[in-house]
Amino acid sequence: MGDAQFQLPVGMHLFERGWLSSNNILFVSDTGTALVDSGYVRHAPQTLALVQHALQGQSLDLLVNTHLHSDHCGGNALLQQTYACKTLIPSADMPLVERWDETQLSFDGTGQECPRFTADLGLQEGQLLQLGHLSWQVLGAPGHDPHSVVLYCAQEGLLISADALWENGFGVIFPELEGESGFAEQAAILQLIEELDIRLVIPGHGAAFTDKQAAIDRARSRLDYLAADTKRNARNAIKVLIAFMLLDKREITVSQLSHYLTSVRMMRIAVEQLAVPATTLLPQLIQELIKAGAARLEGERLLST
Ligand SMILES: [Zn+2]
CATH class of the missing domain: 1.10.10 (Arc Repressor Mutant, subunit A)
Incomplete structure (x- = not known):
């Protein structure tokens, strides 16, 4: 089902990692370099090696996290030790990272690890973000995580969907476990993704895929099943x-x-x-x-x- 026959724009690289580490997306251009998501701490040396290899001596300028689950930001600390990269995270997480509130940041609550890192700037919903030579719109994507964002490049029809949409499903709807709303938000982000013009989805886990509608249909039926009970x-x-x-x-x-x-x-x-x-x-x-x-x-x- 994974579609290997897709083409990424020049200078955009996808490191498909698996389930312990999220995928990483690297942008290399003469105007700057950027990485979206950094994997789990256990794989941090491997993440750094992949980034270093692809950068070919360039430094990493920007590090962006779609959300702060340990499998998406566990490599941040090592990357920050290696590069003077500016780090952008969802704005609602800024105070939590500043005081390193491991309870609010979900690491304690899930039994997962994430070494402390710092953040420079909060990502705002609707803001445009320059990654490599492409312009990306930051879209709020609560459901799996209330602060998560996804990134949309209208010019190329690309969506970096984090854990809001995979080829087969989406991330756990954590807010509902704590009696907060998450199913409705997940339904809304699927609706939003359906309405966007997208030729390729780059998920947080698994292969990139072109058949967005089939993935949305599967995600909706999964969501209906979960939300029913x-x-x-x-x-x-x-x-x-x-x-x-x-x-x-x-x-x-x-x-x-x-x-x-x-x-x-x-x-x-x-x-x-x-x-x-x-x-x-x-x-x-x-x-x-x-x-x-x-x-x-x-x-x-x-x-x-
Ligand atoms: Zn997640």
């Missing part, structure tokens, strides 16, 4: 968080997992919503992760596949 969203969130944890730590024991389900805040909240006793839930989750191909079980050890 918030327990589905909670269950999905737990599994996504465990799968990420497995990619990060490679393996965890069943008793560690049991501990995480009560100690990692977002997992605990989701478990509470399911209202299933932990002794029943734990084996169910393990079976579902195995069935989904995200884990395998060896005795007491749950391993990343």
Whole structure:
């Protein structure tokens, strides 16, 4: 389904990374260089190597984050140590980064890591951003994350969609776990994307794709399914968080997992919503992760596949 036959404008490079790290998009031109999203901390040296290689001696001028989940900004610190890059993040996150509020920034609540970085400027909705020789419009994209943005280049018909739209789905609708609205916002961003003239979508995870409408149709049906019963969203969130944890730590024991389900805040909240006793839930989750191909079980050890 991934469409390898797309062409990016000259000077624009996509590093497709996987699920532990978000994709990175690098812009190289004689007027300046920029990187959108920096992956997870575990991959930070690899991110830096990819950037350095493609820059061929040029420095990185600008670092932009679509949102501040650990898999999108975990390479920021290393990039900032290496380059004097100006860093732009969604404006609502500016005070949180300034005081490095790990609770509000989601790292504590998800059991994920992100080394401290600094930010220079907040991205404003509707603002135009120059990346390489292309002009991009900053569009607010709440739903997955209330502060997330996506970037749209009208001239080339390109959308950097972050976790608002993947070829198959979108990121966990986290706000709903905490009793805030997220489904309606996700529906609205899908509507907005549908109305834009787009020839290629560059998602936060997975391959770039050209069939925007098919992806939107799949995302809508997924959203309808989740929104029909918030327990589905909670269950999905737990599994996504465990799968990420497995990619990060490679393996965890069943008793560690049991501990995480009560100690990692977002997992605990989701478990509470399911209202299933932990002794029943734990084996169910393990079976579902195995069935989904995200884990395998060896005795007491749950391993990343
Ligand atoms: Zn995200």
